[in-house]
Amino acid sequence: MSKSKFEHLEKVRDIIEACYRCGDCRIQFRPAVGRYQVCPVYEAVPGKWEPFFARGKMVLANGLLKGEIKPSQELADMIFQCMICGSCKSSCNVSYHPSLPHPLSQIMDQPKVWEALRAELVRAGFIIPKHAEIFENCERYNNPYAEEHEGRISWIPENRVFPEEAENVLFMGCTESYRMPEILLNIMQILDYAQVDYTVLGLSEWCCGSIAFRTGNQELAQRLATHNYEGFQKAKAIRIITHCAGCYRTLKLDYPSLIQEFKFEIVHITEFIQDLIEKGALKLTKAVNKKVTYHDPCHLGRHMQIYDAPRYIFNHIPGLELVEMQRIKENAWCCGAGGGVKSGFSELALDIAKQRIKEAIETDAETIVTTCPFCLRNLEDAAKALGSECSIEVLDFLELVLLALEE
């Protein structure tokens, strides 16, 4: 069997060839396990063609390997309309019972294929214009938002000095630093309350590279990862805490694949807070009389299997009632923001987020809570766009933790 010129696709050839095109990634209804539909993009786009769900993309990837089609901007415009949410992976060849581990489910990893496809397209020069801007911003400002690098630490109160070294490093994240600084202030308040010894990398922190990993710029991703790795080393970190689900996935899964020596413990803030509650360092005693529903971020849930930590926290907030949406955990409906869709195809991202907000409204909850700034932002945008149709507020989970914190 002759090899193609597509290095990235060659690495995932096994996965591409293992797909036998049953089409279960197009649509599924399996009430017994809470699975209602598969692909948010397929459901949202007006032309529901095969390339807008996993099977069609797999056929195209195979076509590239066989040399029957060529990369182009037209192809890029299709392939990039995907959040890489992983719903196709979680519904592929899964028998929904641990006693039935389908052999293919051990190797099928659609997100890996989508990333390889994107890497090939970018390498061939076929880039979504907005992504090209983001790449340039990351090169120039170390963040995707074209904000001056110095602004990364402008959220830090004047009198607050972080040590140069600490066991725990809070990875601030670009979205939190430049767009949602209140999240970082909330984390600071909680960690201070629990007397956690931690620091931040300050201006040594660059974008984690999640956007570059997801949108096919492997070179940029490598540079950003290497830089941050050096920062963590310098800070003598043992543990890195993230709030952003995208940063979490990138640090925990992507960095070790690029940097062999990367051995830090990566912890999401929900896991960290759960641990603090369990140890008694964080006492959530004040009643928060709210009915909330929880949106599982894809990068935290399907990509990293963290479903329980957020729910543990909600269950430890007195007075809080958690009502679940129809699609949760591995079956959760993506918010529509990830994989470069928010920047590259903003209308699509908004349409998908509106669906999620409507699903949340159906629970009769007053609040939809999430644990990722990117989901938060897109859900907020959708809630705003829905206007009077929207009867639900969107909150970061830390707001609830702070409300419940014992004085």
Add this chain to the structure above:
Amino acid sequence: MAVFDQLRDIVGVDSVSNNEYIRYAYSKDADAVYQAMPDYVVRPKSAEEISIIMQLANREKIPIVARGGGAGLMGGAIAHRGGIILDMTSMRKIIEINIEDQVVTTECGITWAELNKELFKKGFYTGCLGPGSGMSAVIGGGLSHNSVGGGGGAKYGSCCRHVVGLEVVLPQGDIINTGSLCSKYVEHPFSRYGFGADYSGLFLGDNGIHGIKTRATLRIYPKPPYYAGKTFVLKRSNMKYGANIFLEWLTKGGFGIYDGFYFPDYFVLAMNAMKPPTFLPWKELKLSGAAVFYTTEAFSQKELEANVENLDAVVVKNSGTTLGPEIEDGNFAKYHYEMNGHWSFYQNTFGLPRGTQSLTVEAHCPVARFPAVLDHIDKWAAKPEVSESFAYIQKTTGIPPGTGCGSVGLAGENNVELAIGFTTAIRPELRDLNLKLWKDQLDAVIKAGAMHYMLGYVTSRQLVKSGAFSDQFYNFMKGIKKMLDPNNILSPGIFMFEMEDSQ
């Protein structure tokens, strides 16, 4: 006006494409061998749109292939002669669930799973839950293939049995209703028969050659609230014990049996040899004999208990031993029914082992004859040219092909569905050899007197090549096709009706 522009005027700009990548993505279905690019892909929204497309296709002599979920295993959803692929999945509205008359009318692009999800809410179901790929397969595809295997085969048989009427767009563009709705005085469909011949039957199991089914009215059934499922291992590997069990169950009235499956001992061993094993409890139990499982339904606990007692007695009499009640105990039946796993069961047996795909030759035969048919297939596998081909595939890929019968499932009408086929490495350089072996095995099954049902491209043509039809019957088929579709635009190639092919 160019064909593309005409199509765009009919369905709107969002519903037609001649984009290279979109066409390429439709060049494959779930079979592992065939591939062909359509010139256009269209997503119609109504029978009226399809009617106008048919007229256009006749004017321009453009082939049309209707495609549902694209889950077919026989190359039936591919544009072998180019032309138009009609992607029917936009047409997925449920028109009416009529509990009083116990029928549902739906557009044919909805999946079996989606339709049944809505029916379950009302305590009903379609009985036969369609094909084994019913999670992605649509109603139209299931009816075109007379499918079975998605659940309920033992009790309800294959899906065409439950059709009350159809709305069909004929190849020249006429839109007709079959069943009671063919009378303009009937408001709601209630019966398939009574206004002449069974014209619905012309379009059932037709593999898409006589018309495009746009709506179907299906009988629905109250879903019994009680069920039980049990799994057994048989001490004796001889398949006649499996056949005896099935026959005795059926002869004594069925005892509410919803599904009944027999797994030959070699298939159980193969499942256990996979890495990871297909079903962990069987591996842990070191199960080595043939396995049997059933699910039975009832409307009361008392009825259920009686069913179980009677069904069990038959299995025990035929050397069966019950496995424990839970899935973890090896009770595959519980998973099959309770986890709503009807549709995932078949999918899970494809792609085993890694690096391979299955070329299926599934067929039906009477219960009593299945050991003889499978014996015939074993003899096919032992033919020197087949063994040599398998050895060549193993030598060149490192992957040994495997053949046999995965499962034997009760399929109604005293028949079983035999999941026969062979698993092989899929490589471009092996395409011709795999195709040859596939056709050869189809020929063996045809000559063993079994009956294929999902024919698609490969099997419909093999039936002709194997001389299955008498000249008179084949002429009769051709005559009907010619009358309905004089320009042979609908799924050309199936049954080799073109003169140059059929000689």
